Amino acid sequence: MRVLLTGSSGWLGRFLAPRLRAAGHMVTGLDVAAGADTDVIGSVADRPLVDRLFGERGIEAVIHAGALHKPDIVRYPNQAFVDVNTSGTLNLLEAAVAAKASRFVFTSTTSLMISTAIREGRGDAAMWIDETMAPLEPRNIYGVTKLAAEQLCGLIHAEHGLPIVILRTARFFPEDDDTHAEPSGENMKANELLHRRLTVHDAAAAHLAALERAPAIGFGTFIVSATTPFARDETTALKRDAPAVIARHFPDAAALYAKAGWTLPASIDRVYDSALADRVLGFRCKTSFGDVLAALRDGRPLPAEHDPSYISPKE
Template identity: 75%
Template sequence: MRVLVTGSSGWLGRYLVPALVAAGNDVIGLDVAAGPHTKVIGSVADRALIDRLFAETRIDAVIHAGALHKPDIVRYPRQAFIDVNVSGTLNLLEAAVAHGASRFVFTSTTSLMISHAIRAGEGDAAVWIDETMTPLEPRNIYGVTKLGGERLCRLIHDETGLPVVILRTSRFFPEEDDTLRTLSGENMKANELLHRRLTVEDAVAGHLAALEKTPEIGFDTLILSAPTPFSRGEAAALKTDAAAVIAAHYPQAAALYAARGWSLPASIDRIYDAGRAERVLGFRCATDFAAVLGALEYGEPLPFAHDADYTSPLVIPDLIRDPG
């Protein structure tokens, strides 16, 4: 199968393209930045480029992973997010329909499900987040435009029948959190595997599963995140005393963390439930919080990537503006 992968020079793309090739696919990588897995340099916002690319190749499937992301908010104006995340998505969808592609996988984000209230930790219980949660109230231009891209996916599917699966991935970036610095990056990532993170390897595996099953699914929106050990009935306790709830599931966690100089979360404000992806795709993330504890116990490398110096290779000089 010939697969167009956008964002092929990004963090996901650098793992996704080799996995697709290893599975026997012919992959065309598209990105604004050069990279070892990128064959075409250009933007999804360039409609002429997208039309030419589809016309000159026999693309059967699209994995649209390219986007401006949350850290880019300080580097680019809102219009750039609209151009790339909304118009770029429409360009790809319409070209996929016009040239008879059999499937479209859209990499979205759980971030668009987080309102200002959730981000501020309001309420007396952790928010249980699955695909049924409404209303969706994105708190920034990144979330707004990714939701716009999702809505276009639904519209084009309804109008044309193009099979589309939307994957709302939780966190898998390797760099430090750009807003929180209360814990070390490794400690924070380990904690997040309880409720709001997956590894990049699992993100890749989830995309491959979606690519295979999209034609039979038709349309769906699925959360990809490491399986949480928690239940809905623990939501209130997680908000007030997360450490006690964690201890009930993992009695060894506190001692292993203490030996590393780490801290368990005192409060957890949200839980991403990836159960639907498991039911629909037959896919479950391989790495969870138990894997972290196993690595700590046996002195093995941590089962997730951490690179405090990582920055996105994205560079669009003509879109750089003063964000103020």
């Protein structure tokens, strides 16, 4: 297929574009910044450019991975988030309908599911987060505009029948957390594979699965995160004493962490459940917390990509 990939110079795009080509697709990369996989420099907020690309390139499918993200809040005004994340998504959706594209994959975020109360860890139990959670109360402009974009996807599907798959991806950024300095980057990423992270390789693979399955699904929203070892009935214990719960699932985790000079999370406030993606999308992340422990045992490189010097190409 002739696929338009937005965000082609970004962290996900640099892994996704080669996989799309390896699968036999012809990729047109669109990004505001130059990159190895970017053919056209421009913004999804530029409707004439979007329309021209569909006409000139014969676009048959869209993977819309370009966006302003949470760390961009300190660099861009609210209006920029509306223009790019919401209006830009509508531009692509309407262009896809006009071009009679066969499918549309939208890269969304679990962040839009996290209210201020969840973010602050209120309550006596970890929040079990799946696609049925409601109401959704995004805590910042990033989440608000991504949720609005999801709703536009639903509207366009209902009105025009365009097959759309929305992937609410958990964390897969390589840089350090922009709000927490402890534990260290690699330690934190390893911990998050228990309940709120995936690797960029799994994120790319999920998009290929969504591209393939979109026509059969019609419309679907899926959380994509490494498979958690935890169960719903462990949420109170996870909030109270996470190391004890982890020990039940991974008896040697504490010793392996101690040898590495790492710390296990004392408390876990949320767990992302990706079971629906497994059942309906037919996708499960390859990498999990168990792979981290295996790497520590064997002295191999860690599976979660960590690059504290990473800067978005657009910056």
